[in-house]
Amino acid sequence: MKRRLFIASSIAAALGGCAPIGTALNDNPGFHHFLGLEGSLDAALLGNTAGLARQYSLADISKHFPVDSLPTPTSTKYEAFLENGFRSYTLAVAGAVERPLQISLARLERMAQQTQITRHDCVEGWSAIGAWTGVPLREVLRLAGPRRDARYVVFRCMDRDDQGTPYYESLDMAQAYHPQTILALQLNGRPIQPDHGAPVRLRVPTQLGYKSAKWVAEIQVVGSFAHLYGGKGGYWEDQGYEWYAGI
Amino acid sequence: MQRLVYRYALLTRLAHWFGAIAVAVLISSGLQIFNAAPYLDAADRSTPTRRVLSIDSPADGVGQTTLFGHTFTTTGFLGWGSDGVGGATARAFPGWLTIPAYQDLADGRRWHFFFAWVASLAWLAWLISSALKGNLAEMVLRPSDLPKLWPMQAYYLRLRREPPPHGTYNPLQKAAYTFVLLVLAPLIVLTGLALSPGIDAIAHPLTVLFGGRQFARLWHFLAMLLFVGFAIVHIVQVATQGFFNQMRSMISGWYRLRENESVGP
Numbered sequence: 416m417k418r419r420l421f422i423a424s425s426i427a428a429a430l431g432g433c434a435p436i437g438t439a440l441n442d443n444p445g446f447h448h449f450l451g452l453e454g455s456l457d458a459a460l461l462g463n464t465a466g467l468a469r470q471y472s473l474a475d476i477s478k479h480f481p482v483d484s485l486p487t488p489t490s491t492k493y494e495a496f497l498e499n500g501f502r503s504y505t506l507a508v509a510g511a512v513e514r515p516l517q518i519s520l521a522r523l524e525r526m527a528q529q530t531q532i533t534r535h536d537c538v539e540g541w542s543a544i545g546a547w548t549g550v551p552l553r554e555v556l557r558l559a560g561p562r563r564d565a566r567y568v569v570f571r572c573m574d575r576d577d578q579g580t581p582y583y584e585s586l587d588m589a590q591a592y593h594p595q596t597i598l599a600l601q602l603n604g605r606p607i608q609p610d611h612g613a614p615v616r617l618r619v620p621t622q623l624g625y626k627s628a629k630w631v632a633e634i635q636v637v638g639s640f641a642h643l644y645g646g647k648g649g650y651w652e653d654q655g656y657e658w659y660a661g662i
Numbered sequence: 663m664q665r666l667v668y669r670y671a672l673l674t675r676l677a678h679w680f681g682a683i684a685v686a687v688l689i690s691s692g693l694q695i696f697n698a699a700p701y702l703d704a705a706d707r708s709t710p711t712r713r714v715l716s717i718d719s720p721a722d723g724v725g726q727t728t729l730f731g732h733t734f735t736t737t738g739f740l741g742w743g744s745d746g747v748g749g750a751t752a753r754a755f756p757g758w759l760t761i762p763a764y765q766d767l768a769d770g771r772r773w774h775f776f777f778a779w780v781a782s783l784a785w786l787a788w789l790i791s792s793a794l795k796g797n798l799a800e801m802v803l804r805p806s807d808l809p810k811l812w813p814m815q816a817y818y819l820r821l822r823r824e825p826p827p828h829g830t831y832n833p834l835q836k837a838a839y840t841f842v843l844l845v846l847a848p849l850i851v852l853t854g855l856a857l858s859p860g861i862d863a864i865a866h867p868l869t870v871l872f873g874g875r876q877f878a879r880l881w882h883f884l885a886m887l888l889f890v891g892f893a894i895v896h897i898v899q900v901a902t903q904g905f906f907n908q909m910r911s912m913i914s915g916w917y918r919l920r921e922n923e924s925v926g927p
Contacts, residue, residue, distance in 0.1 A: 422901050422905045423901070426897055426901060430686075431758075433686050433687070433690055433761065434690055434746075434757065434758050434759060434760060434761055434762075434763050435763065437687065437690060437691075437761030437762060437763075437773065438746070438761065438762040438763040438764070441761065441762040441766075441769055441773070442762075447769070447772070450772040450773060450776045451772055452776075453772070453775045453776040453779065454772070454775070456779075457775070457860075461860040461861070461864070462860075464860065464863065464864050466860075466863035466864035466865075467863060468859065468862065468863050469862060469863075469866050469869070475706075475707070477707050477708070481708075534706070534707060534859075534875065536857075536859045536862075536875060537699070538698075538767065538771075539698040539699045539767065540695070540696070540698055540699030540879060541699050541708040541876075542706070542707040542708050542874075542875045542876055543707055543708060544706075544707045620859070620863075621859055621860060621863045622859055622860065623859060651768075654768060655766075655768035655769060655772070656767075656768045656771070657771070659860075660859075661858060661859055661860020661861070661863075662771075662775060662858045662860060662861075
Protein backbone atom coordinates (compact mmCIF):
# COMPACT_ATOMS: atom_id res chain seq x y z
CA MET A 416 0.00 0.00 0.00
CA LYS A 417 2.81 2.45 0.84
CA ARG A 418 4.31 1.83 -2.55
CA ARG A 419 1.00 2.49 -4.30
CA LEU A 420 0.43 5.65 -2.29
CA PHE A 421 3.93 6.86 -3.22
CA ILE A 422 3.33 6.18 -6.92
CA ALA A 423 -0.07 7.86 -6.90
CA SER A 424 1.15 10.89 -5.00
CA SER A 425 4.22 11.38 -7.19
CA ILE A 426 2.04 11.29 -10.32
CA ALA A 427 -0.47 13.69 -8.74
CA ALA A 428 2.36 16.06 -7.74
CA ALA A 429 3.82 16.00 -11.27
CA LEU A 430 0.44 16.79 -12.84
CA GLY A 431 -0.68 19.29 -10.23
CA GLY A 432 2.62 21.14 -10.52
CA CYS A 433 2.04 22.14 -14.16
CA ALA A 434 -0.09 25.25 -13.66
CA PRO A 435 1.80 26.71 -10.64
CA ILE A 436 5.24 26.12 -12.19
CA GLY A 437 4.02 27.52 -15.51
CA THR A 438 2.57 30.58 -13.78
CA ALA A 439 5.80 31.22 -11.84
CA LEU A 440 7.84 30.96 -15.05
CA ASN A 441 5.33 33.19 -16.83
CA ASP A 442 5.91 35.90 -14.23
CA ASN A 443 9.68 35.73 -14.77
CA PRO A 444 10.54 38.54 -17.25
CA GLY A 445 13.50 36.68 -18.77
CA PHE A 446 11.53 33.50 -19.41
CA HIS A 447 8.55 35.52 -20.66
CA HIS A 448 10.79 37.27 -23.18
CA PHE A 449 12.36 33.95 -24.20
CA LEU A 450 8.91 32.48 -24.98
CA GLY A 451 8.11 35.58 -27.06
CA LEU A 452 11.03 34.90 -29.41
CA GLU A 453 8.78 32.38 -31.10
CA GLY A 454 6.69 35.30 -32.41
CA SER A 455 9.75 36.68 -34.23
CA LEU A 456 10.29 33.27 -35.81
CA ASP A 457 6.68 33.26 -37.09
CA ALA A 458 7.14 36.78 -38.48
CA ALA A 459 10.31 35.68 -40.28
CA LEU A 460 8.68 32.52 -41.67
CA LEU A 461 5.22 33.84 -42.55
CA GLY A 462 5.19 37.62 -42.13
CA ASN A 463 5.77 38.46 -45.78
CA THR A 464 4.31 35.52 -47.64
CA ALA A 465 2.28 36.56 -50.67
CA GLY A 466 -0.69 34.22 -50.13
CA LEU A 467 -4.19 35.61 -50.47
CA ALA A 468 -6.92 35.23 -47.86
CA ARG A 469 -9.71 32.99 -49.06
CA GLN A 470 -12.63 34.71 -50.81
CA TYR A 471 -16.17 33.62 -49.96
CA SER A 472 -19.51 34.02 -51.70
CA LEU A 473 -22.36 36.36 -50.74
CA ALA A 474 -24.22 33.41 -49.20
CA ASP A 475 -21.39 32.89 -46.69
CA ILE A 476 -21.69 36.34 -45.11
CA SER A 477 -22.28 36.18 -41.35
CA LYS A 478 -25.75 37.34 -40.34
CA HIS A 479 -24.31 39.01 -37.30
CA PHE A 480 -20.86 40.58 -37.35
CA PRO A 481 -19.64 40.87 -33.73
CA VAL A 482 -18.38 44.14 -32.31
CA ASP A 483 -15.43 43.28 -30.09
CA SER A 484 -13.10 46.25 -29.72
CA LEU A 485 -12.50 49.36 -27.68
CA PRO A 486 -15.70 51.42 -27.38
CA THR A 487 -16.87 53.61 -30.25
CA PRO A 488 -15.22 57.05 -29.84
CA THR A 489 -17.23 59.60 -27.88
CA SER A 490 -15.00 62.63 -28.49
CA THR A 491 -16.63 65.90 -29.59
CA LYS A 492 -14.67 65.57 -32.82
CA TYR A 493 -16.22 62.17 -33.54
CA GLU A 494 -19.67 63.41 -32.50
CA ALA A 495 -19.24 66.22 -35.05
CA PHE A 496 -18.28 63.67 -37.74
CA LEU A 497 -21.44 61.72 -36.98
CA GLU A 498 -23.55 64.88 -37.23
CA ASN A 499 -22.25 65.88 -40.66
CA GLY A 500 -22.06 62.37 -42.06
CA PHE A 501 -18.22 62.44 -42.00
CA ARG A 502 -18.12 65.29 -44.54
CA SER A 503 -15.52 67.04 -42.36
CA TYR A 504 -13.44 63.87 -41.95
CA THR A 505 -10.04 63.75 -43.59
CA LEU A 506 -7.50 60.92 -43.55
CA ALA A 507 -4.02 62.27 -42.93
CA VAL A 508 -1.05 60.56 -44.58
CA ALA A 509 2.14 61.82 -42.98
CA GLY A 510 5.65 60.91 -41.88
CA ALA A 511 8.33 59.55 -44.20
CA VAL A 512 6.48 60.43 -47.43
CA GLU A 513 7.28 62.74 -50.33
CA ARG A 514 3.78 64.30 -50.39
CA PRO A 515 1.92 64.47 -47.08
CA LEU A 516 -1.82 64.32 -47.75
CA GLN A 517 -5.20 65.12 -46.26
CA ILE A 518 -7.72 62.94 -48.10
CA SER A 519 -11.42 63.59 -47.72
CA LEU A 520 -13.90 60.74 -47.49
CA ALA A 521 -15.42 61.88 -50.80
CA ARG A 522 -12.02 61.53 -52.47
CA LEU A 523 -11.50 58.07 -51.00
CA GLU A 524 -14.91 57.09 -52.34
CA ARG A 525 -13.97 58.30 -55.83
CA MET A 526 -10.83 56.12 -55.94
CA ALA A 527 -10.98 52.63 -57.49
CA GLN A 528 -12.70 50.34 -54.98
CA GLN A 529 -12.03 46.69 -54.14
CA THR A 530 -14.64 44.40 -52.63
CA GLN A 531 -13.47 41.34 -50.75
CA ILE A 532 -15.64 38.76 -49.01
CA THR A 533 -13.19 37.50 -46.44
CA ARG A 534 -13.18 35.93 -43.01
CA HIS A 535 -12.27 38.02 -40.01
CA ASP A 536 -10.40 35.85 -37.49
CA CYS A 537 -10.37 37.22 -33.96
CA VAL A 538 -7.45 36.39 -31.68
CA GLU A 539 -10.03 35.26 -29.10
CA GLY A 540 -11.09 32.46 -31.41
CA TRP A 541 -14.29 33.57 -33.17
CA SER A 542 -14.61 34.21 -36.92
CA ALA A 543 -17.07 36.20 -39.04
CA ILE A 544 -17.38 36.66 -42.78
CA GLY A 545 -18.13 40.06 -44.28
CA ALA A 546 -18.01 41.86 -47.62
CA TRP A 547 -15.60 44.76 -47.27
CA THR A 548 -15.36 47.47 -49.89
CA GLY A 549 -12.67 50.11 -49.94
CA VAL A 550 -9.44 51.47 -51.36
CA PRO A 551 -6.33 49.28 -51.46
CA LEU A 552 -3.89 50.81 -49.00
CA ARG A 553 -1.11 50.69 -51.59
CA GLU A 554 -3.02 53.12 -53.83
CA VAL A 555 -3.15 55.66 -51.00
CA LEU A 556 0.52 55.09 -50.22
CA ARG A 557 1.42 55.61 -53.89
CA LEU A 558 -0.29 59.01 -53.81
CA ALA A 559 1.89 60.00 -50.87
CA GLY A 560 5.11 58.36 -52.11
CA PRO A 561 6.90 56.70 -49.17
CA ARG A 562 10.54 57.77 -48.86
CA ARG A 563 13.41 55.33 -48.97
CA ASP A 564 13.72 55.17 -45.18
CA ALA A 565 10.08 54.02 -44.87
CA ARG A 566 9.86 50.67 -43.06
CA TYR A 567 6.45 50.63 -41.39
CA VAL A 568 3.01 52.13 -41.80
CA VAL A 569 1.39 53.17 -38.52
CA PHE A 570 -2.37 53.65 -38.19
CA ARG A 571 -3.47 56.14 -35.55
CA CYS A 572 -7.05 55.68 -34.51
CA MET A 573 -9.78 57.69 -32.82
CA ASP A 574 -10.71 55.11 -30.15
CA ARG A 575 -9.24 55.14 -26.66
CA ASP A 576 -9.36 52.70 -23.77
CA ASP A 577 -10.65 53.61 -20.31
CA GLN A 578 -7.16 54.87 -19.38
CA GLY A 579 -7.22 57.26 -22.33
CA THR A 580 -4.60 55.28 -24.31
CA PRO A 581 -5.32 55.56 -28.02
CA TYR A 582 -5.55 52.56 -30.33
CA TYR A 583 -2.91 52.20 -33.00
CA GLU A 584 -1.53 49.49 -35.24
CA SER A 585 1.31 48.97 -37.70
CA LEU A 586 2.24 46.93 -40.76
CA ASP A 587 5.56 46.60 -42.52
CA MET A 588 5.77 47.86 -46.10
CA ALA A 589 5.23 44.42 -47.66
CA GLN A 590 2.09 43.84 -45.56
CA ALA A 591 0.88 47.37 -46.34
CA TYR A 592 1.31 46.74 -50.08
CA HIS A 593 -0.43 43.33 -49.92
CA PRO A 594 -3.21 43.41 -52.53
CA GLN A 595 -5.90 42.53 -49.93
CA THR A 596 -4.87 45.17 -47.38
CA ILE A 597 -7.54 47.82 -47.84
CA LEU A 598 -8.94 50.93 -46.21
CA ALA A 599 -12.53 49.73 -45.97
CA LEU A 600 -15.36 52.22 -46.34
CA GLN A 601 -18.26 49.75 -46.56
CA LEU A 602 -19.31 46.55 -44.84
CA ASN A 603 -21.85 44.36 -46.64
CA GLY A 604 -22.71 47.08 -49.17
CA ARG A 605 -23.43 49.86 -46.66
CA PRO A 606 -21.15 52.54 -45.26
CA ILE A 607 -19.36 51.11 -42.23
CA GLN A 608 -21.44 51.74 -39.13
CA PRO A 609 -19.92 53.67 -36.21
CA ASP A 610 -19.38 50.58 -34.03
CA HIS A 611 -17.55 48.81 -36.90
CA GLY A 612 -15.08 51.68 -37.32
CA ALA A 613 -16.74 54.40 -39.43
CA PRO A 614 -15.77 56.00 -41.65
CA VAL A 615 -12.48 54.20 -42.45
CA ARG A 616 -11.41 50.85 -41.12
CA LEU A 617 -8.21 49.08 -42.02
CA ARG A 618 -8.83 45.53 -43.27
CA VAL A 619 -5.95 42.99 -43.17
CA PRO A 620 -7.57 39.61 -43.87
CA THR A 621 -4.29 37.68 -43.75
CA GLN A 622 -3.83 38.47 -40.05
CA LEU A 623 -5.88 38.37 -36.86
CA GLY A 624 -8.59 40.95 -36.27
CA TYR A 625 -6.63 43.26 -33.97
CA LYS A 626 -4.55 44.33 -37.00
CA SER A 627 -7.73 45.55 -38.74
CA ALA A 628 -7.84 48.86 -36.86
CA LYS A 629 -11.15 50.71 -36.65
CA TRP A 630 -11.69 54.50 -36.77
CA VAL A 631 -8.43 55.25 -38.63
CA ALA A 632 -7.60 58.97 -38.45
CA GLU A 633 -4.00 59.11 -39.62
CA ILE A 634 -1.55 57.01 -41.56
CA GLN A 635 2.01 57.68 -40.51
CA VAL A 636 4.89 56.19 -42.47
CA VAL A 637 7.90 55.61 -40.20
CA GLY A 638 11.34 54.02 -40.12
CA SER A 639 10.69 52.52 -36.68
CA PHE A 640 7.76 52.36 -34.24
CA ALA A 641 9.95 51.95 -31.16
CA HIS A 642 9.25 55.53 -30.02
CA LEU A 643 5.46 55.20 -30.24
CA TYR A 644 3.47 54.41 -27.06
CA GLY A 645 4.69 51.06 -25.67
CA GLY A 646 7.09 50.62 -28.61
CA LYS A 647 5.71 47.26 -29.76
CA GLY A 648 3.86 48.57 -32.81
CA GLY A 649 0.26 48.34 -31.65
CA TYR A 650 -2.22 48.76 -28.81
CA TRP A 651 -2.54 45.01 -28.21
CA GLU A 652 1.11 44.37 -29.02
CA ASP A 653 1.98 46.71 -26.13
CA GLN A 654 -0.04 44.32 -23.94
CA GLY A 655 1.85 41.22 -24.97
CA TYR A 656 0.21 40.12 -28.23
CA GLU A 657 2.45 39.29 -31.20
CA TRP A 658 3.26 42.07 -33.68
CA TYR A 659 2.94 39.58 -36.53
CA ALA A 660 -0.66 38.45 -36.08
CA GLY A 661 -0.85 35.73 -38.72
CA ILE A 662 -0.91 32.81 -36.25
CA MET B 663 14.89 -15.55 -15.11
CA GLN B 664 15.03 -11.76 -15.10
CA ARG B 665 17.49 -9.71 -17.03
CA LEU B 666 18.05 -6.10 -18.04
CA VAL B 667 17.76 -5.04 -21.64
CA TYR B 668 18.66 -1.66 -23.10
CA ARG B 669 15.30 -0.69 -24.50
CA TYR B 670 15.27 3.06 -25.24
CA ALA B 671 17.97 5.03 -27.05
CA LEU B 672 18.98 8.37 -25.54
CA LEU B 673 17.25 10.34 -28.31
CA THR B 674 14.03 8.37 -27.76
CA ARG B 675 14.13 9.09 -24.02
CA LEU B 676 14.85 12.78 -24.55
CA ALA B 677 12.04 12.94 -27.11
CA HIS B 678 9.69 11.24 -24.63
CA TRP B 679 10.32 13.65 -21.76
CA PHE B 680 10.48 16.81 -23.86
CA GLY B 681 7.32 15.61 -25.61
CA ALA B 682 5.57 14.83 -22.32
CA ILE B 683 6.37 18.26 -20.86
CA ALA B 684 5.40 19.97 -24.11
CA VAL B 685 2.07 18.11 -24.30
CA ALA B 686 1.25 19.05 -20.69
CA VAL B 687 2.05 22.72 -21.43
CA LEU B 688 0.12 22.62 -24.71
CA ILE B 689 -2.98 21.22 -23.02
CA SER B 690 -3.00 23.77 -20.20
CA SER B 691 -2.09 26.77 -22.38
CA GLY B 692 -4.64 25.52 -24.93
CA LEU B 693 -7.37 25.59 -22.27
CA GLN B 694 -6.24 29.13 -21.45
CA ILE B 695 -6.72 30.05 -25.15
CA PHE B 696 -10.09 28.24 -25.28
CA ASN B 697 -11.28 30.37 -22.34
CA ALA B 698 -11.14 33.50 -24.54
CA ALA B 699 -13.96 32.11 -26.72
CA PRO B 700 -15.41 29.21 -24.71
CA TYR B 701 -17.49 27.54 -27.39
CA LEU B 702 -16.97 25.29 -30.41
CA ASP B 703 -18.94 25.49 -33.65
CA ALA B 704 -19.20 22.89 -36.41
CA ALA B 705 -18.85 25.55 -39.14
CA ASP B 706 -16.23 27.68 -40.89
CA ARG B 707 -17.26 30.96 -39.22
CA SER B 708 -18.79 31.32 -35.77
CA THR B 709 -22.36 30.03 -36.01
CA PRO B 710 -24.42 29.80 -32.81
CA THR B 711 -26.93 27.44 -34.46
CA ARG B 712 -24.14 24.91 -35.05
CA ARG B 713 -22.68 25.13 -31.55
CA VAL B 714 -21.43 21.78 -30.26
CA LEU B 715 -20.04 22.88 -26.91
CA SER B 716 -20.23 26.02 -24.85
CA ILE B 717 -19.12 26.74 -21.33
CA ASP B 718 -20.45 29.86 -19.68
CA SER B 719 -21.70 31.53 -16.56
CA PRO B 720 -25.36 32.58 -16.73
CA ALA B 721 -25.14 34.32 -13.35
CA ASP B 722 -22.53 35.09 -10.70
CA GLY B 723 -21.54 31.91 -8.89
CA VAL B 724 -23.01 29.58 -11.52
CA GLY B 725 -21.14 27.69 -14.20
CA GLN B 726 -22.81 25.70 -16.95
CA THR B 727 -21.72 23.50 -19.82
CA THR B 728 -23.89 22.94 -22.88
CA LEU B 729 -23.10 19.93 -25.05
CA PHE B 730 -25.25 19.31 -28.16
CA GLY B 731 -27.98 21.49 -26.66
CA HIS B 732 -28.03 19.73 -23.29
CA THR B 733 -27.10 21.99 -20.41
CA PHE B 734 -25.37 20.74 -17.27
CA THR B 735 -24.53 22.70 -14.15
CA THR B 736 -20.77 22.57 -13.67
CA THR B 737 -20.25 25.26 -11.03
CA GLY B 738 -16.82 25.12 -9.39
CA PHE B 739 -15.18 23.44 -12.36
CA LEU B 740 -16.45 24.61 -15.75
CA GLY B 741 -17.96 28.06 -16.28
CA TRP B 742 -17.43 29.29 -12.74
CA GLY B 743 -14.24 28.41 -10.91
CA SER B 744 -10.76 29.40 -9.76
CA ASP B 745 -9.51 32.70 -11.19
CA GLY B 746 -5.92 31.60 -10.55
CA VAL B 747 -5.25 34.33 -8.00
CA GLY B 748 -7.14 33.02 -5.00
CA GLY B 749 -10.72 33.81 -5.94
CA ALA B 750 -13.50 32.50 -8.15
CA THR B 751 -14.79 33.99 -11.37
CA ALA B 752 -16.74 33.36 -14.56
CA ARG B 753 -14.29 31.27 -16.52
CA ALA B 754 -14.60 28.21 -18.77
CA PHE B 755 -11.62 26.18 -17.48
CA PRO B 756 -10.41 26.91 -13.93
CA GLY B 757 -7.04 28.43 -13.02
CA TRP B 758 -5.53 25.21 -11.72
CA LEU B 759 -5.79 23.73 -15.23
CA THR B 760 -4.35 26.63 -17.22
CA ILE B 761 -0.99 28.25 -17.92
CA PRO B 762 -0.77 30.91 -16.70
CA ALA B 763 -3.25 30.27 -13.88
CA TYR B 764 -4.86 33.71 -14.25
CA GLN B 765 -6.70 34.59 -17.45
CA ASP B 766 -4.23 36.00 -20.01
CA LEU B 767 -4.78 35.11 -23.65
CA ALA B 768 -1.58 36.79 -24.89
CA ASP B 769 0.61 34.77 -22.52
CA GLY B 770 -1.33 31.56 -23.14
CA ARG B 771 -0.56 32.00 -26.84
CA ARG B 772 3.15 32.58 -26.15
CA TRP B 773 3.35 29.29 -24.24
CA HIS B 774 1.27 27.41 -26.74
CA PHE B 775 3.20 28.42 -29.85
CA PHE B 776 6.62 28.01 -28.24
CA PHE B 777 5.84 24.52 -26.97
CA ALA B 778 4.17 23.58 -30.24
CA TRP B 779 7.70 23.77 -31.69
CA VAL B 780 9.11 21.75 -28.77
CA ALA B 781 6.48 19.04 -29.23
CA SER B 782 6.94 18.96 -33.01
CA LEU B 783 10.72 18.71 -32.76
CA ALA B 784 10.43 16.01 -30.07
CA TRP B 785 8.07 14.08 -32.34
CA LEU B 786 10.49 14.41 -35.25
CA ALA B 787 13.44 13.30 -33.07
CA TRP B 788 11.43 10.29 -31.90
CA LEU B 789 10.42 9.40 -35.46
CA ILE B 790 14.01 9.56 -36.74
CA SER B 791 15.63 7.79 -33.79
CA SER B 792 13.05 5.03 -33.58
CA ALA B 793 13.13 4.49 -37.34
CA LEU B 794 16.91 4.18 -37.24
CA LYS B 795 16.98 1.92 -34.15
CA GLY B 796 14.21 -0.33 -35.39
CA ASN B 797 11.76 0.48 -32.57
CA LEU B 798 9.36 2.02 -35.05
CA ALA B 799 8.98 -1.25 -36.94
CA GLU B 800 8.32 -3.05 -33.61
CA MET B 801 5.77 -0.44 -32.58
CA VAL B 802 3.61 -0.01 -35.67
CA LEU B 803 0.36 -1.96 -35.63
CA ARG B 804 0.16 -4.51 -38.43
CA PRO B 805 -2.78 -6.48 -39.82
CA SER B 806 -1.35 -9.62 -38.15
CA ASP B 807 -1.78 -7.91 -34.75
CA LEU B 808 -5.50 -7.39 -35.17
CA PRO B 809 -6.60 -10.90 -34.03
CA LYS B 810 -4.45 -10.46 -30.89
CA LEU B 811 -6.16 -7.23 -29.76
CA TRP B 812 -9.07 -8.90 -27.98
CA PRO B 813 -6.98 -11.63 -26.28
CA MET B 814 -4.73 -8.85 -24.93
CA GLN B 815 -7.73 -6.87 -23.67
CA ALA B 816 -9.11 -10.09 -22.13
CA TYR B 817 -5.82 -10.52 -20.29
CA TYR B 818 -6.07 -6.96 -18.87
CA LEU B 819 -9.66 -7.69 -17.83
CA ARG B 820 -8.42 -10.85 -16.07
CA LEU B 821 -10.52 -13.01 -18.37
CA ARG B 822 -7.39 -14.72 -19.60
CA ARG B 823 -4.40 -15.98 -17.65
CA GLU B 824 -1.65 -15.21 -20.16
CA PRO B 825 -1.25 -12.38 -22.67
CA PRO B 826 -0.99 -13.51 -26.29
CA PRO B 827 2.64 -13.92 -27.43
CA HIS B 828 4.06 -10.62 -28.61
CA GLY B 829 7.30 -8.71 -29.08
CA THR B 830 8.53 -5.64 -27.21
CA TYR B 831 5.11 -4.03 -27.49
CA ASN B 832 1.88 -5.88 -26.92
CA PRO B 833 -0.91 -5.53 -29.53
CA LEU B 834 -2.85 -2.93 -27.53
CA GLN B 835 0.28 -0.88 -26.96
CA LYS B 836 0.97 -1.02 -30.68
CA ALA B 837 -2.56 0.14 -31.45
CA ALA B 838 -2.35 2.98 -28.92
CA TYR B 839 1.12 4.19 -29.92
CA THR B 840 0.41 3.91 -33.64
CA PHE B 841 -2.80 5.91 -33.26
CA VAL B 842 -1.37 8.58 -30.96
CA LEU B 843 2.04 9.06 -32.59
CA LEU B 844 1.28 8.50 -36.25
CA VAL B 845 -2.35 9.68 -36.53
CA LEU B 846 -3.26 11.95 -33.63
CA ALA B 847 0.03 13.88 -33.37
CA PRO B 848 0.09 14.96 -37.05
CA LEU B 849 -3.65 15.69 -36.88
CA ILE B 850 -3.35 17.98 -33.88
CA VAL B 851 -0.54 19.93 -35.57
CA LEU B 852 -2.47 20.28 -38.83
CA THR B 853 -5.75 21.30 -37.15
CA GLY B 854 -3.78 23.85 -35.12
CA LEU B 855 -2.14 25.30 -38.23
CA ALA B 856 -5.55 25.46 -39.92
CA LEU B 857 -6.66 28.02 -37.27
CA SER B 858 -4.08 30.54 -38.40
CA PRO B 859 -5.10 33.20 -40.96
CA GLY B 860 -1.49 33.42 -42.20
CA ILE B 861 -1.34 29.67 -42.85
CA ASP B 862 -4.84 29.72 -44.35
CA ALA B 863 -3.66 32.38 -46.84
CA ILE B 864 -0.84 30.16 -48.14
CA ALA B 865 -2.61 26.78 -47.77
CA HIS B 866 -6.39 27.09 -48.25
CA PRO B 867 -6.88 23.33 -48.73
CA LEU B 868 -5.72 22.66 -45.17
CA THR B 869 -8.43 24.80 -43.57
CA VAL B 870 -11.00 23.61 -46.11
CA LEU B 871 -10.09 19.98 -45.37
CA PHE B 872 -11.19 20.38 -41.74
CA GLY B 873 -14.36 22.30 -42.65
CA GLY B 874 -13.07 25.81 -41.94
CA ARG B 875 -11.54 27.69 -39.04
CA GLN B 876 -14.16 27.08 -36.35
CA PHE B 877 -14.49 23.45 -37.38
CA ALA B 878 -10.69 23.08 -37.19
CA ARG B 879 -10.89 24.51 -33.66
CA LEU B 880 -13.43 21.80 -32.81
CA TRP B 881 -11.21 19.02 -34.26
CA HIS B 882 -8.19 20.50 -32.48
CA PHE B 883 -10.10 20.36 -29.18
CA LEU B 884 -11.33 16.80 -29.80
CA ALA B 885 -7.81 15.66 -30.67
CA MET B 886 -6.68 17.20 -27.37
CA LEU B 887 -9.34 15.18 -25.49
CA LEU B 888 -8.09 12.00 -27.16
CA PHE B 889 -4.55 12.93 -26.11
CA VAL B 890 -5.77 13.37 -22.54
CA GLY B 891 -7.51 9.98 -22.74
CA PHE B 892 -4.31 8.36 -23.94
CA ALA B 893 -2.27 10.09 -21.22
CA ILE B 894 -4.60 8.82 -18.49
CA VAL B 895 -4.45 5.22 -19.74
CA HIS B 896 -0.69 5.51 -20.29
CA ILE B 897 -0.04 6.82 -16.77
CA VAL B 898 -2.31 4.20 -15.17
CA GLN B 899 -0.49 1.50 -17.13
CA VAL B 900 2.93 2.79 -16.09
CA ALA B 901 1.78 3.05 -12.48
CA THR B 902 0.36 -0.47 -12.36
CA GLN B 903 2.68 -2.44 -14.67
CA GLY B 904 5.91 -2.04 -12.71
CA PHE B 905 6.21 1.69 -12.06
CA PHE B 906 9.90 1.77 -11.07
CA ASN B 907 10.96 -0.53 -13.89
CA GLN B 908 9.03 1.54 -16.43
CA MET B 909 10.36 4.84 -15.11
CA ARG B 910 13.93 3.53 -15.03
CA SER B 911 13.69 2.33 -18.60
CA MET B 912 12.46 5.70 -19.87
CA ILE B 913 15.11 7.54 -17.82
CA SER B 914 18.20 5.31 -18.14
CA GLY B 915 17.12 3.15 -21.05
CA TRP B 916 17.40 -0.15 -19.09
CA TYR B 917 14.31 -2.31 -18.69
CA ARG B 918 14.03 -5.49 -16.62
CA LEU B 919 12.29 -8.20 -18.61
CA ARG B 920 9.50 -10.07 -16.87
CA GLU B 921 8.81 -13.79 -17.12
CA ASN B 922 6.44 -13.67 -20.06
CA GLU B 923 8.31 -10.99 -22.01
CA SER B 924 10.78 -11.49 -24.80
CA VAL B 925 13.47 -9.12 -26.05
CA GLY B 926 11.94 -8.46 -29.41
CA PRO B 927 9.93 -9.95 -32.21
